Structure formats: structure tokens, C-alpha cells
Amino acid sequence: DGGITQSPKYLFRKEGQNVTLSCEQNLNHDAMYWYRQDPGQGLRLIYYSQIVNDFQKGDIAEGYSVSREKKESFPLTVTSAQKNPTAFYLCASSTDRPGMNTEAFFGQGTRLTVV
Amino acid sequence: AQSVSQHNHHVILSEAASLELGCNYSYGGTVNLFWYVQYPGQHLQLLLKYFSGDPLVKGIKGFEAEFIKSKFSFNLRKPSVQWSDTAEYFCAVTYTGGFKTIFGAGTRLFVKA
Numbered sequence: 562d563g564g565i566t567q568s569p570k571y572l573f574r575k576e577g578q579n580v581t582l583s584c585e586q587n588l589n590h591d592a593m594y595w596y597r598q599d600p601g602q603g604l605r606l607i608y609y610s611q612i613v614n615d616f617q618k619g620d621i622a623e624g625y626s627v628s629r630e631k632k633e634s635f636p637l638t639v640t641s642a643q644k645n646p647t648a649f650y651l652c653a654s655s656t657d658r659p660g661m662n663t664e665a666f667f668g669q670g671t672r673l674t675v676v
Numbered sequence: 677a678q679s680v681s682q683h684n685h686h687v688i689l690s691e692a693a694s695l696e697l698g699c700n701y702s703y704g705g706t707v708n709l710f711w712y713v714q715y716p717g718q719h720l721q722l723l724l725k726y727f728s729g730d731p732l733v734k735g736i737k738g739f740e741a742e743f744i745k746s747k748f749s750f751n752l753r754k755p756s757v758q759w760s761d762t763a764e765y766f767c768a769v770t771y772t773g774g775f776k777t778i779f780g781a782g783t784r785l786f787v788k789a
Binding site: 592594596601602603604605606609619651653655663664665667668669670 | 682685708710712719720721722725766768770776777778779780781782
């Protein structure tokens with residue numbers, strides 16, 4: 562089945578450590594996104610990528626980094642510089658071709674807790 | 677800046693009551709509009725979408741939304757809610773020429789049985 566796979570589902574990190582969240586899609590979508598979901602704040606865009614080897618900062622990129630070496634993969638690293646990393650992280654993908662359905666498809670999320 | 681506003685953060689209704697959730701987006705040209713739903717413990721899924729044509733859009737589970745261009749609005753409606761509609765609802769927009777999806781803050785709906 563086509564879809565987006567995020568792993569792990571739950572992740573615990575010690576303060577001062579970097580941690581990487583995985584996101585893989587087999588929908589042949591060009592665009593991929595990372596969102597952070599906090600109660601009462603909706604989904605805030607961290608980074609997005611339109612094509613391989615290119616990505617752009619979203620609204621809350623500080624303390625995060627990404628890479629896009631393959632079309633299917635868009636891993637997110639939460640660095641020690643992120644001051645409040647405990648959150649639910651959602652990865653999404655969509656096509657970005659003009660005139661086509663730009664509906665975003667979401668993974669099941671990773672809940673990161675800093676201990 | 678492009679943005680989406682959802683008018684209510686929390687809504688509590690009794691079963692069979694009618695539902696309307698407000699959504700407004702900032703001007704930015706031609707838009708694609710979406711409502712997503714997140715049921716407890718589940719991932720986000722698409723409820724309905726508007727791209728062009730009839731401004732009254734019907735989605736799954738009896739939901740519908742109306743695009744009013746002059747008001748920059750895309751309100752979600754359901755004539756009679758059920759307990760199983762308890763979820764968080766997100767309005768979202770994509771501006772033509774861009775592709776990133778911008779989300780509202782979400783509305784938590786609780787339906788009392």
C-alpha cells in the first residue's frame with residue numbers, strides 16, 4: 562500500500578542530545594514536509610522540501626535540520642539547540658504539480674519526549 | 677503573511693446538534709482549501725477539499741463545507757453530529773503558485789452522547 566511511514570512512534574531523548582526522526586514515502590510525491598503539533602497551536606511548519614537536495618525553512622526551523630538526499634526520504638534532526646523539543650512531529654507529502662491535487666498525506670507521527 | 681484562522685478552539689455539542697466550524701484564510705490569490713480531521717489516537721486524514729467549481733463541497737461522514745470567496749471563508753458544517761465525530765478538526769489552505777499547506781490552530785470538538 563502507498564503511504565508515509567514515520568519511525569519511531571515514540572522517542573525519548575536526554576537533554577543535550579541530537580535525535581533523528583525518520584520519514585519515508587512511496588507515493589512518488591515531490592514535496593515533503595515536517596510539522597510540529599502542540600495543543601492549541603495546530604500544525605506549525607518546520608521545514609519543507611520541493612525536490613531532492615533542496616529544502617526550505619518553515620515558520621519554526623530554529624533548532625532543527627533536515628536532508629533530502631532521496632525523493633522518498635526526508636529525515637528530521639532535532640538538535641540540542643531546540644529549546645522545547647517535546648512535541649508530536651508529523652511528516653507529510655504532496656504533489657506540487659500545477660493544477661494537480663495538492664492534498665497532503667500524513668504519517669502517523671512521532672511523539673518525542675525530552676527527559 | 678499567509679495564514680488560516682479557526683474561530684473556535686473548543687466546541688462541545690450534544691448528539692444530533694448541528695455543527696458549524698469557522699475558517700478564514702488570508703488573501704493570497706487562488707487557493708485550494710481543505711478540512712482535515714484527527715480522531716483520538718489516529719493520524720490526520722482528509723475530510724474534504726475544494727479546488728474549483730461548485731463552492732459547496734461534500735466530504736465523508738456527512739460533512740460539507742462552503743467556499744465563500746468574498747469572505748475568504750471555508751466553513752465546515754454537519755446537520756446532525758454523532759458521538760463518533762469527537763475529534764480535532766483542522767482547516768488548511770494551499771495557495772496556487774506555492775505548494776506548502778498552511779494549517780489553522782485546530783478546533784477540538786467533543787460530542788456528548
